[in-house]
Amino acid sequence: MAAVLRKLIQGRLPALAGVLCRRSGNEGHLFLNSSGSTLMQPRCGYSSPTESVIVEMDKATGVALLKLNIPPVNSLSLPLLTELAIVLDKLEMDKHCRGLILTSAVPNIFSAGLNLFDMMDKPNEHYSEFWRAVQEIWIKLYGSSLANIAAINGSSPAGGCLLALCSDYRIMANNPHFTIGLNETRLGIVAPFWYDILQWRVHHPPPCLHLFVMALVFRLHVHHPSAMTKVTRAYSTELKISVSYVKQPINWRSHEIYK
Numbered sequence: 001m002a003a004v005l006r007k008l009i010q011g012r013l014p015a016l017a018g019v020l021c022r023r024s025g026n027e028g029h030l031f032l033n034s035s036g037s038t039l040m041q042p043r044c045g046y047s048s049p050t051e052s053v054i055v056e057m058d059k060a061t062g063v064a065l066l067k068l069n070i071p072p073v074n075s076l077s078l079p080l081l082t083e084l085a086i087v088l089d090k091l092e093m094d095k096h097c098r099g100l101i102l103t104s105a106v107p108n109i110f111s112a113g114l115n116l117f118d119m120m121d122k123p124n125e126h127y128s129e130f131w132r133a134v135q136e137i138w139i140k141l142y143g144s145s146l147a148n149i150a151a152i153n154g155s156s157p158a159g160g161c162l163l164a165l166c167s168d169y170r171i172m173a174n175n176p177h178f179t180i181g182l183n184e185t186r187l188g189i190v191a192p193f194w195y196d197i198l199q200w201r202v203h204h205p206p207p208c209l210h211l212f213v214m215a216l217v218f219r220l221h222v223h224h225p226s227a228m229t230k231v232t233r234a235y236s237t238e239l240k241i242s243v244s245y246v247k248q249p250i251n252w253r254s255h256e257i258y259k
């Protein structure tokens with residue numbers, strides 16, 4: 001580990017940070033793995049072919065538990081990002097799935113962030129593909145129509161932290177040995193501009209809380225229609241505004257950037 005970090009700090013890391021490549025438009029691969037075979041058959045209806053993302057679907061609740069499973073540290077390599085993207089697409093299209101919980105199958109580690117070896121000594125084409133895959137995960141997780149929660153059951157530096165920020169809610173195990181944060185700046189890696197958007201959302205939770213309140217209001221409305229009609233009307237405009245804030249970067253205007 002120390003040797004890798006030293007190499008990066010010595011300046012051999014290509015100036016990739018913050019580079020946003022264009023989407024290649026090859027979304028047709030989404031239901032194939034990197035070697036071209038179809039996937040996600042076994043275990044409760046889903047699974048990635050190499051089990052690098054374990055999916056346990058609770059059919060009773062419609063909640064899928066996704067466990068990153070690339071020891072030793074769940075670093076976000078191109079194959080892992082690709083498989084995660086495929087799983088997310090599959091869940092998104094599953095009409096029985098209502099939400100997902102992203103966690104880790106590796107003890108004490110949620111994710112070590114981007115795979116450092118994917119960011120050094122590789123041809124430029126690889127960097128394009130890699131950063132496209134990184135963006136895809138952000139777009140898919142942050143733009144997901146499913147409720148998604150990050151259950152951070154271990155250390156989660158850099159891209160691991162950003163992965164958690166993409167979720168709607170974060171819950172972290174209370175263990176003083178678990179670290180989280182953006183250490184990559186020490187390596188000279190600048191987080192992409194859209195990190196600001198994630199940070200903004202986490203630091204400005206009112207729209208999310210608002211949605212939560214609205215969900216309760218609507219629930220009451222179902223059970224006590226007459227009492228709640230006025231309240232519901234008053235909040236309906238607010239709800240629209242809240243929704244637009246919560247999913248802000250996914251509206252057509254900002255999405256256009258990635259085409």
Ligand SMILES: CCCCCCC/C=C/C(=O)SCCNC(=O)CCNC(=O)[C@H](O)C(C)(C)COP(=O)(O)OP(=O)(O)OC[C@H]1O[C@@H](n2cnc3c(N)ncnc32)[C@H](O)[C@@H]1OP(=O)(O)O
Pocket residue numbers: 001002004072073075109111112113114115116117134137138155157158159160162163166183184189190191192
């Ligand atoms: C979805 C949106 C993403 C947007 C990303 C935007 C920008 C993000 C940039 C990055 O993520 S850059 C990556 C920065 N990450 C790090 O610097 C993490 C460094 N790692 C650690 O701090 C620790 O390894 C750990 C995760 C806290 C675990 O510590 P532990 O003591 O349990 O294990 P180690 O002995 O340190 O490591 C074990 C093994 O794993 C290899 N490794 C660790 N991190 C990475 C990594 N990021 N990529 C590739 N490989 C990694 C490490 O080299 C060890 O390997 P061996 O020496 O055993 O072969």
